[in-house]
Amino acid sequence: MKIETLGRHFREAYRGIMKNSWMSFAAMGTVAVTLLIFGVFLIFAFNINYLTKELDKQLAVRASLQDGMPKAKQVEILNKVKQNPLVKKADLVPKDQGLEEMKKSWGDANFIEGLKSGDQNPLPDIIRIEPSDPKKVKELESQAKSIDGIVATDSGGGVTQTLLGFSGVVRNVILIFGIALSVLAAFLISNTIKLTIIARRKEIEVMRLVGASNWFIRWPFFIEGAFIGVVGAILPIGILLILYQAFFDTVNSGAAYTVIQMMPVTSLGAYLAVSTFVLGAIIGISGSLLSVRKFLKI
Amino acid sequence: MIEMHDVWKVYPNGIEALRGIDVKVDQGEFVYIVGPSGAGKSSFIKLMYREEKPTHGVVLINGVNVKRVRDWKIPYVRRRIGVVFQDYKLLPHLSAYENVAFAMEAVETPKREMKPRVQEVLELVGLGDRMKALPSQLSGGEQQRVSIARAIVNNPTFIIADEPTGNLDPENSWDIMYLLEEINARGTTVVMATHNKEIVNTMRQRVIAIEQGVIVRDELGGEYGYED
Ligand SMILES: Nc1ncnc2c1ncn2[C@@H]1O[C@H](COP(=O)(O)OP(=O)(O)OP(=O)(O)O)[C@@H](O)[C@H]1O
Numbered sequence: 001m002k003i004e005t006l007g008r009h010f011r012e013a014y015r016g017i018m019k020n021s022w023m024s025f026a027a028m029g030t031v032a033v034t035l036l037i038f039g040v041f042l043i044f045a046f047n048i049n050y051l052t053k054e055l056d057k058q059l060a061v062r063a064s065l066q067d068g069m070p071k072a073k074q075v076e077i078l079n080k081v082k083q084n085p086l087v088k089k090a091d092l093v094p095k096d097q098g099l100e101e102m103k104k105s106w107g108d109a110n111f112i113e114g115l116k117s118g119d120q121n122p123l124p125d126i127i128r129i130e131p132s133d134p135k136k137v138k139e140l141e142s143q144a145k146s147i148d149g150i151v152a153t154d155s156g157g158g159v160t161q162t163l164l165g166f167s168g169v170v171r172n173v174i175l176i177f178g179i180a181l182s183v184l185a186a187f188l189i190s191n192t193i194k195l196t197i198i199a200r201r202k203e204i205e206v207m208r209l210v211g212a213s214n215w216f217i218r219w220p221f222f223i224e225g226a227f228i229g230v231v232g233a234i235l236p237i238g239i240l241l242i243l244y245q246a247f248f249d250t251v252n253s254g255a256a257y258t259v260i261q262m263m264p265v266t267s268l269g270a271y272l273a274v275s276t277f278v279l280g281a282i283i284g285i286s287g288s289l290l291s292v293r294k295f296l297k298i
Numbered sequence: 299m300i301e302m303h304d305v306w307k308v309y310p311n312g313i314e315a316l317r318g319i320d321v322k323v324d325q326g327e328f329v330y331i332v333g334p335s336g337a338g339k340s341s342f343i344k345l346m347y348r349e350e351k352p353t354h355g356v357v358l359i360n361g362v363n364v365k366r367v368r369d370w371k372i373p374y375v376r377r378r379i380g381v382v383f384q385d386y387k388l389l390p391h392l393s394a395y396e397n398v399a400f401a402m403e404a405v406e407t408p409k410r411e412m413k414p415r416v417q418e419v420l421e422l423v424g425l426g427d428r429m430k431a432l433p434s435q436l437s438g439g440e441q442q443r444v445s446i447a448r449a450i451v452n453n454p455t456f457i458i459a460d461e462p463t464g465n466l467d468p469e470n471s472w473d474i475m476y477l478l479e480e481i482n483a484r485g486t487t488v489v490m491a492t493h494n495k496e497i498v499n500t501m502r503q504r505v506i507a508i509e510q511g512v513i514v515r516d517e518l519g520g521e522y523g524y525e526d
Pocket residue numbers: 309310311313314315333334335336337338339340341342
């Protein structure tokens with residue numbers, strides 16, 4: 001297509017929008033609401049994904065060793081553990097080191113100090129085992145448990161797993177709303193374009209008679225739909241990014257040792273903006289496609 | 299060149315508008331299509347610019363079988379044909395100049411080629427000084443001349459006209475006829491359906507008479523032959 005022709009198609013699309021400005025405006029509004037909901041879905045989806053990855057990184061089996069075991073025996077068990085192909089990395093964590101780590105992560109030294117009965121450290125010596133595949137952590141745990149000298153195992157994550165599952169449900173509910181609304185938005189766009197097609201039926205007739213190609217006739221309607229979709233995407237992108245930043249700041253400043261880790265705005269922003277934009281364009285183009293196929297007989 | 303072989307047009311409501319048409323129109327001819335109302339003249343015309351497809355039989359436009367042409371290629375077949383109607387079909391919000399330019403824009407002619415060509419054809423139809431006028435500011439005869447300018451602007455090999463003088467008074471009708479004759483003299487084939495007895499009888503061109511969907515007469519230098 002020639003640049004000149006492309007310019008003409010954009011002008012025609014603009015004319016179509018201005019002609020039905022109220023309908024176009026309503027369609028843009030619907031797209032905006034739709035994309036706002038979709039944006040929330042995307043934020044959930046991105047963050048669940050992010051959180052899962054972060055948690056996988058921390059995932060480890062903590063195998064408690066029998067109390068009072070000599071150091072040599074501990075190393076022997078460690079080597080045995082390391083032979084398992086499911087193990088990426090395994091380290092001995094003596095009880096003193098364990099206590100130090102605990103103090104650091106809980107931040108409340110007095111509470112930990114209180115755990116000590118006198119000079120006695122209540123923690124066991126443990127072996128910290130990182131799985132090569134986070135999905136096989138339970139399998140790894142049961143295998144570790146069967147080793148002589150290991151008295152207890154814990155792979156943690158119970159609470160966070162529940163949280164992830166719940167977020168997944170929320171995400172799916174939002175997705176269903178989003179899809180339903182997109183269909184509605186596409187229909188509204190198709191309706192405004194139908195009005196443009198009807199307003200232009202004389203021009204379309206003449207174009208056909210003089211031999212305009214089918215695409216020449218269709219292009220302005222596709223551009224009109226895509227434009228409504230894309231303009232409808234701008235507002236929700238702005239709103240979503242601002243709200244997310246605010247939410248992110250609140251969560252991250254309030255709780256230093258929270259299990260919830262949110263994806264930083266800098267890495268989420270670009271994904272969110274591009275996905276929302278593309279979705280807007282897709283909704284718009286589907287709307288045009290609907291009415292062009294139904295009302296534009298070439 | 300347009301050729302039809304045993305062409306039938308049966309509309310979905312069962313009406314047989316054309317029943318076994320065999321005809322050949324050569325490059326450079328001037329042909330009148332005459333016949334009573336409802337005889338099938340407009341149906342015949344519509345087959346010629348592929349507005350309608352034949353129900354049966356073969357229509358060849360410049361050697362192309364229109365039934366076999368893929369839908370997306372039909373516009374390219376239409377570019378070789380200019381069509382003119384009784385009701386002009388001008389776009390009311392565009393000036394005479396813009397109406398003609400619209401046809402060039404629709405086939406993606408570069409802008410710099412458009413201006414001189416539009417001016418040329420508007421001068422040819424005698425509207426060189428009315429280019430900025432809207433259709434509502436032009437007489438019926440002038441509007442029809444704009445529509446003829448639009449039909450010829452892309453250099454078609456054919457002009458097909460369905461009662462182009464149907465809405466015009468005798469004087470304006472004659473102006474249109476002289477114009478079509480001049481266009482024909484430059485080598486463009488003209489096929490025109492008409493009820494205008496005086497014109498047909500004066501111009502003495504090839505006359506094809508259709509009655510009830512059948513060609514009943516086809517003669518060079520023919521007469522109108524009906525008493526309307
Ligand atoms: N689109 C259509 N659907 C159904 N029937 C049609 C259609 N177009 C034309 N007809 C019928 O086909 C027959 C021929 O019509 P056509 O318009 O070709 O006649 P005509 O010779 O042009 O008449 P006129 O001189 O009045 O313009 C008529 O009986 C008409 O009612």
